[in-house]
Amino acid sequence: MTQGRSPDETHLAEVWPTLDQVPRWTDKYFSRTRAVIERYGDAEVTYAVFMRRPVVFAPRLALLWLETLAREKNADVAIECLYKEGDWVGAGEPLLYITGSFAALAELETLLLGKLGAACVAAYNAFSMCVELPEVAFLAMDARHCAGTEMAELMAYAASVGSRAAQTTRGAKGFVGNATDATARFFDQAEGFGTMPHALIGYAGSTLRAAQMFHETHPDVNLVVLVDYFGQEITDGLAVCAHFPELAAQGRLSLRLDTHGGRYVEGLGPQRSYEVLDRNAPGAIRAYRTETELRYLIGTGVSAAALWHVRESLNEAGFPNVKIVASSGFSAAKCRAMGYARAPIDVIGTGSYLPENWNETYATADVIRYNGESRVKIGREFLLTPRSGR
Template structure:
């Protein structure tokens, strides 16, 4: 029997599969409690690092499990969805029959930790580039459909938090299945590198796409042959009407093994001296310098493409930048005022997976405060003052 969320979406694992996917000591605990008598417990659920609260997948799953088991769980949300949460601060308190909750902890924590950290990353990226819309391109890096759902949800929650501070945030994603998190029916995107290779030239790939989808705006990858400037201008010259109408974009996805066409370290510095000299006149780490003037999609590379488009008479052609746009890179290209129109990224996926580990500790048994030594900070304020009884 599959658990169904209040929104009508299936929530794995199915109710009958929970014992197989949870840690065995939780299954054994449930059996012991059923033998010696149930009690009402309260869990404090938290992470050990600052995050953005993203509890919906976890709490929806709890609601669905409770309904299927014919019981009730009470969730006291301490931080609303999208709120900042400090390290060790409970995101919610969960109360209910111990026998019904004991075997749910493993899966509950899986559904909470990673979305909260990813939401925090997405939030930071959006506030670093507040005037730039983002497109979530996380799916290809996810370990299956369940993670894909978690990461899309996280990006949407982090984005919404940034939008409340004036950022444009995430305007969509790259696949249909998770587009609902962004208020859309379908994902966005035009062509991968494979289509360029199939067509034999960047211009020919653009022609094929436009002939197949004539009503859609045209975004063309321009790094396949290492001729980002040449192919950007070639596509614009082939479709001048689309370019003039603002219905065309070039996507920069140059990999980190080479410079964009026409650039090298010296020329990259020269580009930034023309447009953002302040960005290179301060101390930079090696990573920051790479984002500014190094290989791949650097700030200098973005500026150089903008220069070429404007000089050729295509000022309305937009630039979509992808390839490694995590929090640090967003910060650096923002300082360089790089003229990006859209960022495509999946780099809100947590890099250090150990940071995503959520924890749940029982803090009360039948209303009596009790928690393991060292976790007293999880007790409610009144219980802390009274001691643990």
């Protein structure tokens, strides 16, 4: 770490555009606007930044980047956040005001909005998941769904903000970690979580052998074993438990269910899925449910019935302390359906949902004051006086 830098600043310097890179990455009309301003005289301006949909406010990384570049430009920039990090913000509400030199700020708008909007929507997504299943821990597995390291930084940060909001306001367990070392600090962890991909099981030739190889290599890491590679979730899961009885009894062994949507978990079909839920959560299937909710409850893949089926099998075999990790398409809607069924999930690994709805991540900034005089384009007068805030 560079002396005098915070961990966030160090990471920003590694993956985010520096001052000399900004002209190459900003919208060209902002660079040409800066040239006009420098020719005809600078002005002090105030930007109002807002979004067109509800979000959870996650500004820290975007504003740290802005402040860092302002210092390098020797420009005074005043930032007035109208909400605290983690606050819910309604559609169209100004998030913050930025005041400073027009010449210094013009070229930064493109990059600032990209960093702010994406983080605020992802934080909202993370919050929504956590409040649907407050008793379940989450892992942010979004890195592979991100377009490079800058986006991965934003998504992990956003997940931590949405998680803390859910923990504070709803008592949720929230996100306890993530997949990469680079962003583990957002979850107060020294490193990322994770054990094995499906490829390790293919390499080992069997689920049990992959578990043995992993444990021999990493004996101090809690063992989380994928059990769907060969389509024998119950058979292979119980074989792993029988081979590691001490880990199973200590709660250091978990079975991860990642069955794809093209088939049912071993031993299930439509009728048996209904029977499993009827035993464990009859209310889940006796109320009105949409087609999508029914798929989450009794369909193929990682359904609520599949999770109860695994839990029943573990308990009947004498492994009540073995945990269940669920992954595969977990969105807020799927989490809500799992809540209907009181699905026995200890941890959910989620990735693609954090950056979902990318078309809704666009933040907008309008200049609303020039040298202290209020002036904004017709239709955006609402930005002059925020309707709510801290």
